[in-house]
Amino acid sequence: MNEIRGAAIWNVYAHDRLLDLLPDWEPKRQALFDQQKNRKAGLAGEKRVLEVLRSIDLPQGSVVFWDVSLPLLPGEWIQFDILILSCIGLLILEVKQIAGRLRFVSNPAALQKIENNLVTLTMGCPAAQFEDQRAGLETWLRMRSFHAPVHGSVVFTTNPIIEDIPRGLPIISLRELRMYIRDYLHGNPAFTIVELKRLIHAFESSRTRFLPYPLCSNYNIDNSKVPLGPRCNCGQQLVKDTEKVWVCNRCNLRSKVSYRKVLLDWFLLRSKTITVSQCAALFGIHRQSAWRILNQLPLEKHGNGRQTFYEIDYEDFDGLALLLNG
Numbered sequence: 001m002n003e004i005r006g007a008a009i010w011n012v013y014a015h016d017r018l019l020d021l022l023p024d025w026e027p028k029r030q031a032l033f034d035q036q037k038n039r040k041a042g043l044a045g046e047k048r049v050l051e052v053l054r055s056i057d058l059p060q061g062s063v064v065f066w067d068v069s070l071p072l073l074p075g076e077w078i079q080f081d082i083l084i085l086s087c088i089g090l091l092i093l094e095v096k097q098i099a100g101r102l103r104f105v106s107n108p109a110a111l112q113k114i115e116n117n118l119v120t121l122t123m124g125c126p127a128a129q130f131e132d133q134r135a136g137l138e139t140w141l142r143m144r145s146f147h148a149p150v151h152g153s154v155v156f157t158t159n160p161i162i163e164d165i166p167r168g169l170p171i172i173s174l175r176e177l178r179m180y181i182r183d184y185l186h187g188n189p190a191f192t193i194v195e196l197k198r199l200i201h202a203f204e205s206s207r208t209r210f211l212p213y214p215l216c217s218n219y220n221i222d223n224s225k226v227p228l229g230p231r232c233n234c235g236q237q238l239v240k241d242t243e244k245v246w247v248c249n250r251c252n253l254r255s256k257v258s259y260r261k262v263l264l265d266w267f268l269l270r271s272k273t274i275t276v277s278q279c280a281a282l283f284g285i286h287r288q289s290a291w292r293i294l295n296q297l298p299l300e301k302h303g304n305g306r307q308t309f310y311e312i313d314y315e316d317f318d319g320l321a322l323l324l325n326g
């Protein structure tokens with residue numbers, strides 16, 4: 001199983017939760033909704049590429065980075081959809097999820113979408129974008145005295161019809177990806193396992209973390225507009241009956257509550273930390289029960305007695321998954 005590291009899935013999940021809980025009348029809602037639509041479209045294409053990567057045996061020690069950024073100059077960074085670090089070298093995959101009829105034009109380089117012989121959309125040329133990424137990554141490597149080839153390609157995931165691709169442009173379709181990577185993996189190794197580990201370590205310590213959590217403060221949304229706590233599928237706040245069973249006063253349904261999932265909402269939307277009292281109030285339970293729940297979770301504990309609070313690590317993806325599925 002190839003190792004895939006990335007924060008994109010959590011970003012999408014957190015924004016879905018925010019949109020689920022944010023009232024319809026909140027003025028920021030439409031913009032957030034539109035951004036989420038684009039985010040999900042991009043993610044869909046990247047997931048298709050990752051599926052192909054999962055089915056290929058990458059060399060030992062390889063790591064696939066998904067949606068990562070590297071700082072280049074102060075205030076400037078390069079973003080990669082998918083970047084594979086392996087013994088062979090570095091491979092960039094720039095994913096494009098655009099369907100329909102497309103045309104490459106030059107001076108300036110651009111990609112146009114054609115509908116009924118009319119240009120309906122003009123975007124930056126993905127091949128030029130890829131070359132910028134490659135040049136940026138080569139600079140980053142040079143600055144850290146790594147010597148390794150950087151390869152890669154733009155991958156179109158929706159099988160668009162492309163009117164004559166200019167020769168030599170690094171562009172492939174999803175269908176060609178498996179063969180492309182197999183060929184690439186036949187190349188001569190650029191690193192030993194030890195050097196690869198050093199590169200992955202340098203990459204991990206250098207890459208920029210864009211962590212937008214908690215989302216409410218990130219978007220300057222008042223916490224009171226985003227009510228947290230156990231909810232029925234109908235949207236009504238649930239009331240505790242017994243430790244395990246909760247009741248909806250609107251539709252009289254009795255259901256179980258996942259404390260962990262509600263706490264995940266708390267961390268992604270409201271705060272990086274939680275106290276025992278806050279947890280008790282969130283569920284309407286005793287402090288002793290709240291304390292027991294929090295102590296079982298992959299959270300860092302700070303302080304003593306009444307001052308105790310718990311902190312989440314937004315980059316502990318296994319920990320986040322435990323909250324979601326626990």
Ligand SMILES: [Zn+2]
Nearest residue numbers: 232234248251
């Ligand atoms: Zn209900």
